[in-house]
Amino acid sequence: MAQRAQPVRGMRDIVPPEAELRRQVANRILDVYAGYGYEVIETPAFEDLDVLMGSDGGDNEKLIFKVLKRGARLEEASTRENPEAGELADAGLRFDLTVPLARFVANHLNDLPMPFKVAHIAPVWRAERPQRGRFREFTQCDIDIVGEPGTAAEVELCSATFDALENIGIRGCTIRLNDRRLLRAAVEAHLGPAANAAAVYITLDKLDKIGADAVAAELTGYDRAGVQALLQWLEKGDLSLGPADAAQDLEQTLGCLARLGQSARFDPTLVRGMGYYTGQIFEVSHPDVPYSLAGGGRYDGMTARFGAPALPMCGFSIGFERVCEMVDRDAFSAGRHKVAVLCMGEEEMLRCLELARSRRDSEPGAVFNVLRRARNVRKQRDDLQRLGYTEVLDGQEFG
Amino acid sequence: MAQRAQPVRGMRDIVPPEAELRRQVANRILDVYAGYGYEVIETPAFEDLDVLMGSDGGDNEKLIFKVLKRGARLEEASTRENPEAGELADAGLRFDLTVPLARFVANHLNDLPMPFKVAHIAPVWRAERPQRGRFREFTQCDIDIVGEPGTAAEVELCSATFDALENIGIRGCTIRLNDRRLLRAAVEAHLGPAANAAAVYITLDKLDKIGADAVAAELTGYDRAGVQALLQWLEKGDLSLGPADAAQDLEQTLGCLARLGQSARFDPTLVRGMGYYTGQIFEVSHPDVPYSLAGGGRYDGMTARFGAPALPMCGFSIGFERVCEMVDRDAFSAGRHKVAVLCMGEEEMLRCLELARSRRDSEPGAVFNVLRRARNVRKQRDDLQRLGYTEVLDGQEFG
Structure with missing residues (x-):
């Protein structure tokens, strides 16, 4: 019986020209x-499971895909009664x-x-429940500053992320900022x-x-x-509740971002799921989408x-799939000279291969694609056009 | 107790500037x-285990890292007596x-x-025994032609691979060619x-x-x-043993590659481990290294x-780590204007961040890196020089 041709559940193949777009988007971000x-x-x-577990990764730790032990170590583990995943x-x-990254730096x-x-x-991989538009394998694009204690780090990370988004044509973003020190003070006060x-x-x-009522219902064991x-604090925010340096840092970051011409505001409802944050946290919003394009802290x-x-x-981490969804595809694919040469039979192909090679040498950056002419040449031409070919020649005319 | 900072056994971190070199090498190959x-x-x-197992992948199938089932399906499997990895x-x-790729195309x-x-x-990942210079995670860089039955496919793949290697500065390669149809005929004849x-x-x-004697010893169950x-056939090769079209195809491929100016020869000892090959197979050799830089079929x-x-x-698949080892690092890193600005204190940093941003705008491609001056500024300067910085300024002089 034939095997399933679909990818593993919750993951996906990326077909042309999407993968090339992704490569170009990644390069433009990394250039910035x-x-x-x-x-x-x-x-x-x-990573070793020890590294991933107990990392204050919040719910993500429950979503780890675990890699089976091998050989004798697996045999030993699987003969125990009801072995656990760990x-x-x-x-x-x-x-x-x-x-x-923290392990790498150490x-x-x-x-x-x-x-x-x-x-x-x-x-990165997370075993989330498969659902439309949510995948178990996705790409993160992170920048980090290690060894800088002051808000200059926050300011630069926000600025660089903004510039990277702008370099792929995404404008009109706003950065929302909060501080875990403020949140902690609010949680402890209330x-x-x-x-x-x-x-x-x-x-x-x-x-x-899920809304405020559902959140309140989930916070069992606390005084109503x-x-x-606490929920009211999240609505209004009150900088006086937290330590003075958290408020100062927020003001300084907001002020510097304003001077750099970047839209940013304090958002007391910004929390982020991971436990490991210790100071400022931030996310990038865009008016066209209901989710964040980037987040960090x-x-x-x-x-x-x-x-x-x-x-x-x-x-600061950009959600790569989310920004790829938003870029203007035409702006990325435009401008390249792409020539397809359709050949009848092997002899013509071999002749055209040699010719194409010298054409590439004389026109760097151009594409010369030698192919056998398909039986359904109309579909072949349509496919090539969709992939950005501006010229489709017969092997006989090529030279 | 502190956790191990080393990566998972048999895998490795890639530190700067190596990762940037890899990125550039990949881009140059993909450009070709x-x-x-x-x-x-x-x-x-x-991939689903079914896809990977029984794929004629040779010994590689024994080296698969398996991903543990999750939730109820794991519980069900692990309560059986002595469950197997599968x-x-x-x-x-x-x-x-x-x-x-075959699954993707289908x-x-x-x-x-x-x-x-x-x-x-x-x-890709293979659970090989960890040993010096051999890693359990490594990168492959493949090109494939689907739907072309003739040797034009082989010729173009070889030509493109040669050009890609040349575009990263690796010259002097030879392609060795054989054909599984010939090998099969030799195996069956002997x-x-x-x-x-x-x-x-x-x-x-x-x-x-392991040499001819050890190979002969491993081939148990056959007439000595x-x-x-068979081993003698491998030494000499004899095209007359196999089907006529295999010999013709080899001659045609060798002839075309010669016309394209690419060094290629018939090598009857070339076998390759995977079971899935059906026709011509090839590898790229270079006089400086004892292993192949690329292989396919x-x-x-x-x-x-x-x-x-x-x-x-x-x-045709390029062994990415192997070619990265061989490239001339200086040729890749040269030429970029890289300026580091070392600041005393946060105020100076914030001022320099703004300045650096406008300098980047006016000099596309240049690097302006604003950093806090380290206590050990000598080490900091050495590190920056190693990363290709040609100018290291004090924040005060920057403007």
């Missing part, structure tokens, strides 16, 4: 980041690029410049100092999706009046988990 | 392929890009131009028509590494004189496994 001095790195797709697997696919501390400005674009802040953030982060007061000290000093760290 | 009309695609990192997992990480047959020329660059050709290929493929005769009909017509398919 390179101009700011962000150096690209790569990390493996897997015993059968010792590695997992990364669910973000932040946790791997591992290479002596080989890296410090402060270290880093760009990292790569796929739910008491013993409140489980990390769990509360995961719930508050759903406010957009306190929960209502400060997560000082994550390197300490890996035995390194607790370095200041701050990062 | 684009000029030939190869369209890029992407496929997911995982029951605990339903997906695996791809070990090459060829099997995923899945998107109506949306693709035909013949379809495709480029695919992505990581070991009998019932010989397990796929298993014999896997053993013959080790000739380079026949094994010796014809694997007609693989699409039929996925319920699609048995299409002609032929491909």
